[in-house]
Amino acid sequence: MGVFCNESCVSGTFGMDCKNNCSGNCLNDLICNRTTGKCDKGCKHGYKGELCNKACRIGFYGLNCSKKCSPFCNRNNCQNINGFCLSGCISGYKGPRCEQECSDGWYGHNCSMRCDNCVNQTCNRGTGSCQYGCQPGWRGSTCSQVCTVGKYGPDCMFSCSQNCINKESCDHVTGICEMGCSDGYKGELCDLICGNGYFGANCSKVCSENCSDICHHIDGTCYCKTGMMDSPECKQVSSWTTAKKCDDHCFYAIGISMLVILNVLTCTLWIRERRRQKVKRQSSSNYITTEAEMKEKTSESHEYQEVNSVSRDFSYQNLSFDT
Known part of the structure; x- marks a missing residue:
């Protein structure tokens, strides 16, 4: 540069009349060649080309753009210089370059979620699916839902x-x-x-000592001993044993008793009817016998009267002859 072209370009410029600026991407921040503008020692990380003025294409980074971004970067997009994932990691990975798997018990985007409800806290690092099922009380593939x-x-x-x-x-x-x-x-x-002899809330109540058998575990009702009544207390004196509440078999007993009573009444009525018929037949027989006897006596009376009449007539005739 200069009127006589006897001066070097100032640092950071190159070319005819030093009108061009270096890219600034030369390795170790060295200046470019004043004549060509090339980085004689190469480009710094993340850049390429003769002038080091081109950034690495997507998916690559580092010295001469020779390194690939981590496959676990979202959208395979990383920073061209150091390879840090610009959009974070896919599920199951963490770290600036998304090269680290989630630690045991963690999963998801940037390993931010826990497998707390999985058995052994073991789950798929990407999806969170519990490999050995859920701990008690939880459900779903990630065991994140409470039981219904x-x-x-x-x-x-x-x-x-x-x-x-x-x-x-x-x-x-x-x-x-x-x-x-x-x-x-x-x-x-x-x-x-409740154990035998107890009933009620928390099985804290004791059955009455006047129960003839074990009392009901819910309300304490029972069959009272002879002379007692008013279950469940069974305290009031009575001439017969009863229970305030009767189980099903009590109704069966009542039904059977009624059937027995009905049968006894039926038999009694049948016997009485038989006796009545017998008496009626005897009365009829006696009546027939009496009537026959009366006829026989009447016949005998008529015969007697006839004999007497003949006798009188004979006597009269005899008297006539004597005269």
Whole structure:
């Protein structure tokens, strides 16, 4: 440059009359050739071409654009200089260049989600699908959904006890009735009947000592001992044993008793009718016999009268002859 062209181009320029600027992408920030503009030592990372003025095409980065972006970069798009993924990682990977798999128990975009509800906290790093199923109380491919109401346990395969108080639902993990058990039942799952001699809420009430047998586990009703009544207390004195509430077999006993009574009444009526018929036949026979006797007596009377008449006539005739 200069009037006599005896001066070198200033640093960073090149060409005729030094009118061109170097690309600024020469390796180690060296200046380009003042005449050609080329980077004599090569281009710095992320650039290529004789003048190092061309960035790496998409999918490549580094020295002379010789390195490929990680296949786990979203859209296969990385920064041309250092290879950092510009759009983040696909599910299951992390790190600036998305070269690291998610740690155990993590999955998803940038490994930001946990496999908390998977058995052994083991899931597919990309999809989160639990490889060994769900822990109790959870369901779905990623075990992220709570069991539906009324279900609990592994894969929500069990149903809550029907004996939870007020039919409330149970804990979706353990199956425990959260509000306790209905009267007559006990245990964490309310699946146990009260032991003999107990009834009511939490099986805390004791059956009356005047029950003749085990009382009902829910309300304590029972058959009272002789002389007692008013179950479940069985305290009031009575001349016969009763129970305030009767089980089905009580009604069967009543039905059988009524049938027996009906049969007895039927037999009694039949016997009475037979006796009445017998008496009637005897009366009729007696009447016939009496009538025959009366006829016989009448006949005898007529014969007697005839004999007497003949006798009188004979006597009269004899008297006539004597005269």
